[in-house]
Amino acid sequence: MVAANERVVAVIMVGGPTKGTRFRPLSFNVPKPLFPLAGQPMVHHPISACKRIPNLAQIYLLGFYEEREFALYVSSISNELKVPVRYLKEDRPHGSAGGLYHFRDLIMEEDPSHIFLLNCDVCCSFPLPEMLDAHKRYGGMGTILVVKVSAESASEFGELVADPTTNELLHYTEKPETFVSDRINCGVYVFTPDIFTAIEGVSTQRKDRANLRRVSSFEAMQPDTRSLPVNYVRLDQDILSPLAGKKQLYIYETNDFWEQIKTPGMSIKCSGLYLAQFRYTSPHLLANGDGIKKASITGDVYIHPSAKVHPSAKIGPSVSISANARIGAGTRLKHCIILDDVEIKENALVGHAIVGWKSSIGRWACVEASGDYNAKLGVTILGTFLNLVYILSLIIYFYFVFLWRSMKRQS
Template structure:
């Protein structure tokens, strides 16, 4: 089987992290976002992954080459010269996706994190005999999204899509994970096209589109606040699986993931919902909660970080307070500086407090 991952463009919603790295290579739980998906695809027999990308393909391929060899899976890029939306990239990659086997192929949005129940999706797709399957997830406030309305008789065939409904029509939204028959490619022209607004409604009108409710958690982690929420859901999922990957000890509160070569000082309070990457040094008396600390970060004594993402190789000074902030690669926050709601560009030096978003 094959899979296409919609990588997209510049990842502006995740700035400043994506100023230095393509979005799929940004770490999530100590692993590039896209690698979570590739590993899950490999587990269900996918042998080739195509990355639909229009930004820094050479960086992507160079980085993923090692993983290609380790996982025994082929990884290729399909590069857009102009933005093609969410369906156009499938037409562009047609020759890479179609191999004459007639097997369906996966399509994923790279921003999506979940438990990736691909084996169940394959079984569901083969059971209904339609042309396409989309995964849907239940939400508490469907009026914020485009809702997928199911056929009342079957309960699993898609009847129609309603964009941000003002009255309740359902609580299931598109989760950005699809399994499609090759015939779907015949419906897509090589131009900027939307799967959600153009292609799927046509398949639904032909009564060939089905939806499977995604079990477990789901989150689009394409912007910092959702990234932090997605991390909490991911760590909670690890806990439910009784994972030995989670940290334990008197200084740990709730779900915490710490890389084996990170150094943690005495008297720290870490958690809940914290990820600490490789080569990090967390000095004594530091408090961390609801945050990601990426590779090579130094956090000095008695600093406090909450609801924030600390980018690679940054330095956080003594008694600094970082809240609701995203810090780019190699930045330096000086001692006793307080940042609340800031965005710190890569390699910036912050010597005075920022107490309002900016």
């Protein structure tokens, strides 16, 4: 347990508009961290999990988005959870560890004994208090949340090997070409402030190497780091890998659900996972109905209080309906996310789909995909009118660029 005089801060990495292109077209309308999963912004789930950490003093959101894009949400969630939440904007890329180091003075203002670091695009139950207890027992600099996955998918992530008795991290490699382990890094960490010393050490070594390169062929011996800026420090390759096996890092394995939210298809799956979790953490958020006075509800469903759903509709499982949506008589919704101001007319069917803001689905229409969330065509996405205009403008632009280049070659 955390002592009464100890304080904890949490840093959630939210990325920026130059990243997450696989989440398009949804990220055209709203920053990816604010896209709703189970009726709540994506970043809301790790923030809510941080609220359960004993003696939590501050939550920081770290990313490249403009501050105005997060201002309203940060103010709202701070008031709701009664915990200070602050957005920190990076001026340029510093790497996953370098960004943390860049704001070290602010992070250390609360004089924390422990610092949690979480990736926003991770979907899991976030067992943070349990991680902290284990971390204190281990006595190392950091503890990594890990999960067991299939051997076929492990190479897509950071694979690691740990001592089965002490849980010490013995070996870590990021996305290896050959199989190493079916235990992977979940992107959730807890560190002591010593992490800043480790990051500073990487920057110092890189600076020394840069000086050596001016007078020798040392650069040819360092192909992995020669192109990186001095202050650009990656958590996985520059911190975890070198410190593995030195009694500095340990693991905490979760047997609960875990997914990465990289694509719109995975957002549907993760929305369903969070809805299922609501049964135990927030049952008041789940809708109910028997098809008489309210719509017939099957499985886990979230319906915003402002949405209007006809009593003859059949909803579920794994459905999230956002604000001011209008669901007509006889409609059937399953495994889908319905965004703000959507209208779905009578007897329509929507399955394994995301219906974008202010979209309209006509009577007896069928919008359904296979439900393979990893496949490019496994889900259906209906974007907003603005998305379509943007895509059309890109097509026209590249068409004229092609014509101009063709004319230039001919001349």
